Amino acid sequence: MSYASAAQPVAVDHGQHPLPSYLDASNLGPWGNYLQQVDRVIPHLGSLARWAETLKRPKRVLIIDVPIHMDDGTVAHFEGYRVQHNVSRGPGKGGVRFHQDVTLSEVMALSAWMSVKNAAVNVPYGGAKGGIRVDPKKLSLGELERMTRRYTSEIGIIIGPNKDIPAPDVNTNEQIMAWMMDTYSMNTGSTSTGVVTGKPIDLGGSLGRREATGRGVYTVGCEAAHHIGMEIKGARVAVQGFGNVGGVAGKLFAEAGARIVAVQDHSGTIYQGAGLDVPALLQHVLATGGVGGFAKAEVMANDTFWDVDCDILIPAALEQQITADNAGRIKARMIIEGANGPTTPAADDILQSRDILVLPDVIANAGGVTVSYFEWVQDFSSFFWDEEEINARLVKIMKHAFAAVWDVAQDQKVSLRTATFIVACKRILHTRELRGLYP
Numbered sequence: 001m002s003y004a005s006a007a008q009p010v011a012v013d014h015g016q017h018p019l020p021s022y023l024d025a026s027n028l029g030p031w032g033n034y035l036q037q038v039d040r041v042i043p044h045l046g047s048l049a050r051w052a053e054t055l056k057r058p059k060r061v062l063i064i065d066v067p068i069h070m071d072d073g074t075v076a077h078f079e080g081y082r083v084q085h086n087v088s089r090g091p092g093k094g095g096v097r098f099h100q101d102v103t104l105s106e107v108m109a110l111s112a113w114m115s116v117k118n119a120a121v122n123v124p125y126g127g128a129k130g131g132i133r134v135d136p137k138k139l140s141l142g143e144l145e146r147m148t149r150r151y152t153s154e155i156g157i158i159i160g161p162n163k164d165i166p167a168p169d170v171n172t173n174e175q176i177m178a179w180m181m182d183t184y185s186m187n188t189g190s191t192s193t194g195v196v197t198g199k200p201i202d203l204g205g206s207l208g209r210r211e212a213t214g215r216g217v218y219t220v221g222c223e224a225a226h227h228i229g230m231e232i233k234g235a236r237v238a239v240q241g242f243g244n245v246g247g248v249a250g251k252l253f254a255e256a257g258a259r260i261v262a263v264q265d266h267s268g269t270i271y272q273g274a275g276l277d278v279p280a281l282l283q284h285v286l287a288t289g290g291v292g293g294f295a296k297a298e299v300m301a302n303d304t305f306w307d308v309d310c311d312i313l314i315p316a317a318l319e320q321q322i323t324a325d326n327a328g329r330i331k332a333r334m335i336i337e338g339a340n341g342p343t344t345p346a347a348d349d350i351l352q353s354r355d356i357l358v359l360p361d362v363i364a365n366a367g368g369v370t371v372s373y374f375e376w377v378q379d380f381s382s383f384f385w386d387e388e389e390i391n392a393r394l395v396k397i398m399k400h401a402f403a404a405v406w407d408v409a410q411d412q413k414v415s416l417r418t419a420t421f422i423v424a425c426k427r428i429l430h431t432r433e434l435r436g437l438y439p
Helices: 029-044 046-056 104-120 141-155 174-188 209-228 246-255 278-288 302-307 345-353 367-381 387-412 416-435
Strands: 060-069 075-086 092-099 126-133 164-168 236-240 259-265 268-271 298-300 312-315 334-336 357-359
Touching (some): 029 104, 046 416, 060 104, 075 104, 075 141, 075 164, 092 104, 092 367, 104 126, 104 416, 141 174, 164 174, 164 367, 209 246, 209 312, 209 334, 209 357, 209 367, 209 387, 246 259, 246 312, 259 278, 259 302, 268 302, 298 302, 345 357, 367 387, 387 416
Parallel strands (some): 092 164, 236 259, 312 334, 334 357
Antiparallel strands (some): 060 075, 075 126, 259 268, 268 298
């Protein structure tokens, strides 16, 4: 969809074009979805709407070449990105993903959603995101390390503990963060644990970080269920993606008495109406890399996942999974977005018309960045908390943030996504207004 077909901006046109020149206007991808979400919130911003164009323009976009020596003696080149969407409220914060389908549009949208997410839970960060277009499964461990270190050196000009703090995302993990931290530290001449989060515990990582996103998904899911009168015990749950987000959320829902009836990931789709054996499934995923081949379940065609009769659906894989083509088939009462941007705006409208409650990514999966904030704070103070304290602080912040969003949604009669954008964008733009423009 082209930007021209979206709602007209509130601000007076002074000859500016709202679309960055480096994007294809005929195919905006995830960035186009984000722009539509912003346009829906502008009428609710009051006097702050004069600053709304700030939300539609990333502050800084870095596109880099990442050349590395391959094991066979050749030199390979990969395209990398680091986008800082907004840093009005604090340093940029957002993950780095290694995936063969990474695009600039995707990284821009993810950075913008990070701005909204950080403001929604009121942690002092702006939004950023990074990525490399590569299939990491085709690289040896040595090639993966060389690529990570070269990428870190290239983006080193814009990252730092007080500038922009990367973290794990799709196909990146604690080891990748350790290499990034070491590379940045070597280039700056001193150990800098706070330059990334999601690190190994022995390098300044935080207890509870790996499970934080999934725990946040579970926490807001329980809060929303309470508001709509849904019992978690006995609820049927379908999960797309069963890694650190979907796997942890599924485990917590199962422990609370819910039945995980269907799971889908890159290796296939499985179903068990009586409820899957989640501990056994997690062990299977750890051993094989996916849910495919799990003996205690039926195999389903991938597309039939959207037809599963369930109460709660958790998309925890990649963006743009729920579209206008399948939103009408979903039978869940509630959708909790564990992934970033899994629902298109057109699908959002269909789900809302069918009274399916959508807990948007920008609040539902904010547990990860919340505990990343805890990790950053602990690194600066060199004083570390126990896991019980971290989880308690996380739950408190998530509950408080969800309550604020719920109240706005009820008061202004808007979706939870629009309500989250209202809360977050007002915080971002109020800070922008207070800081003013320099020079």
